Amino acid sequence: MPWPRNLAKAIKTKVNLAGYTSFKIGGQAKYFFEPKNLKQLQQVLILAKHAGLRVFILGAGSNILVSDSGLDGLVIKLSNKSFKQLDCQGSCLTAGSGLKLNALISFSRNKNLSGLEFLTGIPGTLGGCLMGNAGAWGKAIGELVKQVGVLDYNGKLKLLESKQLKFAYRKSNLNNYIIIWAKLKLLAKEKKAIAAKINQYLLRRKQSQGNNLPNAGCIFKNPACGSAGRLIDNCGLKGMARGGAVISKLHANFILNTGKAKSRDVLSLMDLTRKKVKERFKINLEPEIKIWK
Numbered sequence: 001m002p003w004p005r006n007l008a009k010a011i012k013t014k015v016n017l018a019g020y021t022s023f024k025i026g027g028q029a030k031y032f033f034e035p036k037n038l039k040q041l042q043q044v045l046i047l048a049k050h051a052g053l054r055v056f057i058l059g060a061g062s063n064i065l066v067s068d069s070g071l072d073g074l075v076i077k078l079s080n081k082s083f084k085q086l087d088c089q090g091s092c093l094t095a096g097s098g099l100k101l102n103a104l105i106s107f108s109r110n111k112n113l114s115g116l117e118f119l120t121g122i123p124g125t126l127g128g129c130l131m132g133n134a135g136a137w138g139k140a141i142g143e144l145v146k147q148v149g150v151l152d153y154n155g156k157l158k159l160l161e162s163k164q165l166k167f168a169y170r171k172s173n174l175n176n177y178i179i180i181w182a183k184l185k186l187l188a189k190e191k192k193a194i195a196a197k198i199n200q201y202l203l204r205r206k207q208s209q210g211n212n213l214p215n216a217g218c219i220f221k222n223p224a225c226g227s228a229g230r231l232i233d234n235c236g237l238k239g240m241a242r243g244g245a246v247i248s249k250l251h252a253n254f255i256l257n258t259g260k261a262k263s264r265d266v267l268s269l270m271d272l273t274r275k276k277v278k279e280r281f282k283i284n285l286e287p288e289i290k291i292w293k
């Protein structure tokens, strides 16, 4: 595609996506772009729209499985510092969507603001976290959101107030937008107490997951009746392997890349898991990870 001169150099072609995902799996993106600022992002969105190019917004890549054959589209990553601004007013924190959650948690701890600690150890960005209403230990980010600044896919800016936002278990109504920033409501607390909570959550996470091999967190959402991991475990699937992918022996809802796993290996394990859980418990497991193809 003939990009205008100001973008032509910055838009890379045939970029390997495996290195941009926590799973370390996936083929190439036809186009890959890290905009310098909002204006460039708006410009590229309009061009992509006119060219009928599919657009994929990439955060930290910790909740996606990219197809082995790559993506015939434009991947946009909001990695520039202009998408990582942080500001604090009273007990409200305004943060850019490209920020990693750990940076956000450290910043709020240093400002004596509590509320984000439960997200400790989730390796995503604020944007990815809001999109999927990430959470842990019975809490989710949606509970803290006051406002979100978004762009639609025509490059138009919009401000969404909390009453316009809908968050539910691992989902939001932000699917048609690119999240640029969010304002979160936190609570004033002593730094020491916040740090202690962060350490507690880190320890709990290490004990329950402790996986060193590349993965994308929980593969399936928990069904209404309880834990997807327990259902998978009860089907005897822990340790089951396909190619380079294996179902974790520690946490059955995790699939690990033992080194050379392909996307098709993970998909094959997901199919098997869904089939076995359906046969045994009559429950349809729904993927939590986003499959990009």
Ligand SMILES: Cc1cc2nc3c(=O)[nH]c(=O)nc-3n(C[C@H](O)[C@H](O)[C@H](O)COP(=O)(O)OP(=O)(O)OC[C@H]3O[C@@H](n4cnc5c(N)ncnc54)[C@H](O)[C@@H]3O)c2cc1C
Pocket: 022, 056, 057, 058, 059, 060, 061, 062, 063, 064, 078, 097, 098, 121, 122, 123, 124, 125, 126, 127, 128, 129, 130, 131, 132, 133, 134, 135, 136, 177, 178, 179, 180, 215, 216, 217, 218, 290
């Ligand atoms: C070891 C491990 C543990 C995990 N533990 C948890 C957990 O406890 N709880 C939990 O909820 N999740 C967990 N996850 C999953 C994942 O980290 C979260 O879902 C995280 O919020 C995803 O953020 P991301 O930036 O990596 O998003 P990505 O994986 O890059 O993208 C996920 C989705 O969000 C969209 N997206 C990303 N940024 C934006 C944006 N700015 N605007 C619009 N759309 C955007 C993408 O298009 C995609 O659809 C875990 C993952 C790993 C690897």
